[in-house]
Amino acid sequence: MTQSPSQSGSVIFRLSLMMFMQFFIWGAFFVTMGSYMLNIFSGEDGINSIIGSAYATHNWAGLLAPVLVGLIADRFFNAERVLAFCHIVGACVLWYASGVTDPGTFIWLMLAYFFLYMPTLALVNAVAFANIDDPDKQFPNIRVWGTIGWILAGFIVAQTVLGWVNIPLIEMITGEANAQATAIPLKMAAIISVIYGFYCLTLPPAPPAQKGEEFSVGNALGLDAVKLLTDRNFAIFSICSFAISIPLAFYYARTNDFVAAVQFGEQSASFMAIGQMSEVLFMIAIPVLLARMGVKWMLLIGMLAWTARYLLFGLFPSSASLVVLGIALHGVSYDFFFVTGQLYIDRKAPRHLRASAQGFFNLLTYGAGMLIGNYVLGWWGDSIQLDGSTTEGWLAGATSFWVMPAIFALAIAVIFFLFFWEKNGDAKESVAETEGPAPNLEASPA
Incomplete structure (x- = not known):
């Protein structure tokens, strides 16, 4: 598809707005959902x-999303219409x-x-x-607007930019100063979702790419890539990827209400956005760092950053600077592990298995690993009788709650260090061809 410069600029703007709204909706309620549930329940x-069960719902859905997309959007309907x-x-x-107001119904x-x-x-990637x-060249410039949308949503819910600049839009409209503990973020996300849904009908068309082709559940879930587990290093990488995603769930589900209780109160959603800012900065540095340091x-x-973050939360909850540092380590933990991991898979897998291998990686991490992690964090919180609704409760329970996933992440890092011994050039040499598009770095920007 060749476009004139003016047409291309218009399309890029429309796709960037699509990506912005896509992640604004998610960021508007997902980060603060734990704080809301502590209040309403x-x-x-x-x-x-x-x-934990409420946060696990997005992992259950993530497990089956490739099947739904493969069955419907890829074969029968334009992606923008399904969107x-x-x-x-x-x-x-x-x-x-x-x-x-009933927990079971809410879940x-x-x-x-x-x-x-x-x-x-x-689907948004398919449209783009x-x-x-x-x-x-063009997709990264479009995709970054998703991260910007997530960050701005956090600022609006918190009604401030890191405590420096106040943006009391929600208070002006609703009179509510502490929006994150109310249903306002859910309602805001719903309103934007309606607007975005109708906007999607105006997007340039994305016809079904696999119309008439036979559908395979195994291929949609990336199970064709299981054969790569015969390679020892890929097997170690896969097992550790699954395992390290279990403690990752602790961050997504409980950090905001922890930060709100021990440091930043109703402004916590704004400070949580520091994680996304860090992610963008380290994303830029990855090519240089990967070339110098190597995959291992x-x-x-990235794994050790998990341990460091949770130790900072657990051992120093009264230190605002160290809590902020823990949030900022999200850029290291996410980019160094997940982005590097996706690049490693793209080098390691033969061309015909690359898409399946990326899907398999997502299945292990954002699907199975985080799914288990959300149930583990719920069980662990109840086991130690964590009271996350008060400052006193979090200060009393922070060490027990956060040190457990820190130790778990450290154990996985040690196993990875001892058993993953692939040299920098091995992944490239393992396939006959390394040309082709970069891997699809689709993931939660949180």
């Missing part, structure tokens, strides 16, 4: 398990969920919502790739 038995349907219907579910509604939302993460001429040390540092 206060007094419920097993509140930590309730929070519109998912967001308009999803907005109704999200709005209804904002008025629910089922979030599961229904994420079954609609998670497939759209692949179908309408740009040079994906390697990049992956190992």
Whole structure:
């Protein structure tokens, strides 16, 4: 598809706005959902398990999203139309969920919502790739607007930019100063989701790419790449990727209410955005660092960043600077492990298995690993009787809650260090051809 400069600029703007709204919606309520649940379900038995189960819904949906996309969007309907349907219907579910006061009903509604939302993460990429001429150069510039959307959503919910500049839009409209403990983020996300859904109908077309082709569940889930596990280093990498994603769930589900309790109160969502800012900065540095350090040390540092972050949270909850440092380490933990891991897979897998291998990696990490992690964090929080609704409760329980995943992550890092011995050039030499597009770095920007 060749476009004139003016046409190309218009399309890039429209796709960038698409990506911005896609992640603004998710960032508007997901980061603060734990704080909201602590408020709305206060007094419920097993509140930590309730929070873990609610966050696990997006992992359940993520496991099956490739199947839904492969069955419907890739074969029967234009991606932008499926995108519109998912967001308009999803907005109704999200709005209804904002008025629910029963934990079980809320969890089922979030599961229904994420079954609609998670497939759209692949659909926005499909729309973008179908309408740009040079994906390697143009797509990163489009995708970064998703991260910007997530960051801005955090600022708006917190009604401040890191405590420096106040943006009291929500308070002006609703009169609510502490929005994150209310249903306002859910309602805001629902409203934007409706607007975004209708906007999707105006996007340039993305016809089904595999119309008429036979569908394979195994291929959609990346199970064709299982044969790569016969390679010892790839097997170690895969096992450690799955295992390290278990403690990762602790960060996504509980950091915001922890930070709100021990340091930044109603402004915590703004400070959580530091993690995304760090992610963008380290993303830029990855090519240089990877060339100098190699795959093993990049992956190992990413794992150790998990340990360092949780130790900072657990041992120094009263230090604002060290809590902020723990949040900022998200850029290291995410980029050094997940982005480097995706690049490693792209080098390691034969051309015909690269897409399946990336899907298999996502299945192990964002699917199975984090799914288990969300249930583990709920069980662990209830086991130590963590009271996450008060400052006193978090200060008393921080060490027990955060040191456990820190030790777990450290153990995985040690195993990886001892058994993963692939040299820098081995991955390239393992396949006959290394040309082709860069891997699709689709993931939560959180």
